[in-house]
Amino acid sequence: EDTVARIAAGEVVERPASAVKELTENSLDADASRIDVTVENGGTELVRVADDGHGMSEADLRAAVRQHTTSKIAGLEDLESGVATLGFRGEALHTIGSVSRMTIRSRPRDGDGAGTELVFEGGEMVSVEPVGCPGGTTVEVVDLFYNTPARRKFLKTTATEFAHVNRIVTRYALANPDVAVSLTHDDREVFATTGQGDLQAAVLAVYGREVASAMILVEVDGESLPPGPLESVSGLVSHPETNRSSSEYLATYVNGRAVTADAIREGIMGAYGTQLGGDRYPFVVCFHEVSGDAVDVNVHPRKREVRFDDDDAVRRQVDAAIESALLEHGL
Ligand code: ADP
């Protein structure tokens, strides 16, 4: 593929975590009940996402790596609502495969179709062969950016790249407690959810016992919320004494999608007030339901940052929801 296409791909797939995000989203879209994410050297050497989802036939697989192909119908509301839009529909596999050596093994979960292995290198299909494999799909991405040295140079240390990967997989694991999600880095299992529990169980698997036992239930909707675009706020927030010096443990979602929003973060911090020391942040896993047209898509789709038409109202709503949960616990 030509240089321009490769540079464009480098803009879209910024780092290993971007590949992890797209592949994990595909696995969820394929109705997987388990997703195993394995990375080596922060994902720069290897990203592997294995699922037990509906899988692909040979023809599906050939189509999947073509540019601009998607089997998913993008409805008008999908295109209009930034929360629902994936950054680049029908492009992820092709794009990732144009800046790496990518191998996909897949077999349709239902029916007796055979498995297929497709190898793709730097945007070229190298081989397509039958292979024995379980139902579902495994995508392996090796040597990301091997053909875009400029992009490769921008990668940070293994620790930093892994932190980005961890953050992404954590967000999906917490939002999908009914899917068994595991994350392994350099042969060490970082966490594994069971796929059989609720949000509390997922928090336990991801953050451990100390954090899980400090979580307080938030469940506020309808008339219990001050007026504003949010229809409900629900999830878990930590006792103020269980906090960290980084805001990365604020996992917030709007209509099921992992996003960040200044109004939500400010509402959370407002509810805790002075109970947290300076520059300390609680653990939060909170889901916000909003009617589609109240969200502004105008912020970078890849960054997943959203703004609301009425940020002030959202801030008040989140503040009130979390404050009432803390109050119930005498906080
Ligand atoms: P999109 O997800 O926007 O459709 P992608 O490039 O990510 O675009 O994927 C292209 C197509 O490949 C998908 O529409 C889907 O049909 C198929 N596909 C990708 N990953 C998987 C998977 N893990 N399981 C089953 N099908 C998949």
Ligand code: MG
């Ligand atoms: Mg996709």
